[in-house]
Amino acid sequence: MFTASNIPSTSSILAMYSTFAAAAMLVRTILNEVQTLATQLIPQWLQVKILSIFGQFFTNPTTQMTLFIKEHANMELNELYQASEVYLSTRITSSIGQLQVSKAPREKSLSIKVNRGQQVLDTFRGMDLVWEFVTTETQQIIVNYEDMSGSNGKTEHKSVTLSFHKRYKDEVLNNYLPYVMETFKCMESEKRSVRLYAYGSVTAQYYEGPWGSINLDHPSTFDTLAMEPELKREIMEDLDRFVKRKDFYRRVGKAWKRGYLLYGPPGTGKSSLVAAMANYLKFDIYDLELASVQGNGGLRSLLTGTANRSIVVIEDIDCSAQLQDRGDAGYDHGSQNQYTLQVTLSGLLTFIDGLWSSCGDERIIVFTTNHKDRLDPALLRPGRMDMHIHMSYCSPNGFRILASNYLQIENHRLFDEIERLIKELEVTPAEIAEELMKGGDVDDVLEGLVGFLEKKREKQMELLDESGSGKDEGMETVETGSKGVEEKAEMEIVS
Ligand SMILES: Nc1ncnc2c1ncn2[C@@H]1O[C@H](COP(=O)(O)OP(=O)(O)OP(=O)(O)O)[C@@H](O)[C@H]1O
Numbered sequence: 001m002f003t004a005s006n007i008p009s010t011s012s013i014l015a016m017y018s019t020f021a022a023a024a025m026l027v028r029t030i031l032n033e034v035q036t037l038a039t040q041l042i043p044q045w046l047q048v049k050i051l052s053i054f055g056q057f058f059t060n061p062t063t064q065m066t067l068f069i070k071e072h073a074n075m076e077l078n079e080l081y082q083a084s085e086v087y088l089s090t091r092i093t094s095s096i097g098q099l100q101v102s103k104a105p106r107e108k109s110l111s112i113k114v115n116r117g118q119q120v121l122d123t124f125r126g127m128d129l130v131w132e133f134v135t136t137e138t139q140q141i142i143v144n145y146e147d148m149s150g151s152n153g154k155t156e157h158k159s160v161t162l163s164f165h166k167r168y169k170d171e172v173l174n175n176y177l178p179y180v181m182e183t184f185k186c187m188e189s190e191k192r193s194v195r196l197y198a199y200g201s202v203t204a205q206y207y208e209g210p211w212g213s214i215n216l217d218h219p220s221t222f223d224t225l226a227m228e229p230e231l232k233r234e235i236m237e238d239l240d241r242f243v244k245r246k247d248f249y250r251r252v253g254k255a256w257k258r259g260y261l262l263y264g265p266p267g268t269g270k271s272s273l274v275a276a277m278a279n280y281l282k283f284d285i286y287d288l289e290l291a292s293v294q295g296n297g298g299l300r301s302l303l304t305g306t307a308n309r310s311i312v313v314i315e316d317i318d319c320s321a322q323l324q325d326r327g328d329a330g331y332d333h334g335s336q337n338q339y340t341l342q343v344t345l346s347g348l349l350t351f352i353d354g355l356w357s358s359c360g361d362e363r364i365i366v367f368t369t370n371h372k373d374r375l376d377p378a379l380l381r382p383g384r385m386d387m388h389i390h391m392s393y394c395s396p397n398g399f400r401i402l403a404s405n406y407l408q409i410e411n412h413r414l415f416d417e418i419e420r421l422i423k424e425l426e427v428t429p430a431e432i433a434e435e436l437m438k439g440g441d442v443d444d445v446l447e448g449l450v451g452f453l454e455k456k457r458e459k460q461m462e463l464l465d466e467s468g469s470g471k472d473e474g475m476e477t478v479e480t481g482s483k484g485v486e487e488k489a490e491m492e493i494v495s
């Protein structure tokens, strides 16, 4: 108790306070020094062990903060999760006990990832951070729409946790995580291989999410594509412009996406062009088979599950018969299976215009068709698909590209004859490529090609004769010859 005579003066209180503050500061500095020294002297694996064994006793939970980064957030792919996974693969040290190692058949290098349950320590601007991959499972009833039966399945939820001292919260959110994202983006743009995602990665026990992926090792590039050089250049310039125009899209209030409709006969390179686009931009491809998508709801979750910087491809859009029907019923009553939910055209259009527009950046959507005339006009309206690209029969220019790729020759005595035949005929690059792949020396291969083209011409002449004689009987005329040439690859920019 203080009495009137021994009440300390203000100056002595201040002196006591500053002594305490100095002592506290000294203790803190010593602790920091010890911590730094320990970090340098104790190997990282031991630090992780100490942290995991004793951390719970000595760390004050009230001083720790943990961020949970889930693989999917609100049904959408969480880009931060993807980024963390890629970023942490750059933080692998000898301290980590378990790694996942894999190699796809045609990949050149090993892919190494940190295994679940492993902790990874990182430091950033003096902060210590602990990452950990965790997996949780939930039981779920999976409905089989084929026969409306249900079975028990497990859903695996992947997430990664990031723990640090609470005082670093702002630094982590404002600087560290953006740095992780930035590192991820740099690595993505440098990556060599493009991935091909297909719908449905259901393994026996786990439903791992809607998309499964493999490494797309498609050799098609703009160099190997047999197309008119002018058209090729225009498409490449369009893609270049698209990826550079983030600010432009933001300024004019449009979603950063672009749609291409590729149309033309089978074997003219539509799928090859999609692969060339993906290889050129280093964008992943999502191959969306509408027939196997469960209704508009399924479509929504699939599209929102795609990553940025990707190409969504819907092949043979004219064959998706249900898309002709703009009704919203969405059930396939025609087949023996009347419970199959189908995607309706209006569901797809809603996506192109609405939800799709507002989710994600740098998206490309490609439709391919053999019959543009069979498409619902709603799909062709300006603003839906930005460019319509006609892929057509092989031209002399296209043939020269194929000859250079397949035979490594720029000229040959038979070129004039081959080019003359090609001009007269409707022959696809796929047919010519097949001939050029036949073994033997160059002379044999080209002579074989001449023989093939002459046979084809004879057949087309026969067809022409037949249709000519049948004309009076109301048969359709098969048009051949120069028409094919005039129609060769062209492009139409819709908006
Ligand atoms: N324009 C082209 N340039 C180079 N190769 C081509 C071209 N078109 C076709 N090919 C060759 O033919 C094969 C088949 O072509 P592709 O699958 O790209 O045709 P498509 O137009 O998508 O046909 P479909 O309409 O049947 O889907 C390719 O793997 C490639 O080898």
Ligand SMILES: [Mg+2]
Binding pocket: 270, 271, 272, 315, 368
């Ligand atoms: Mg195709």
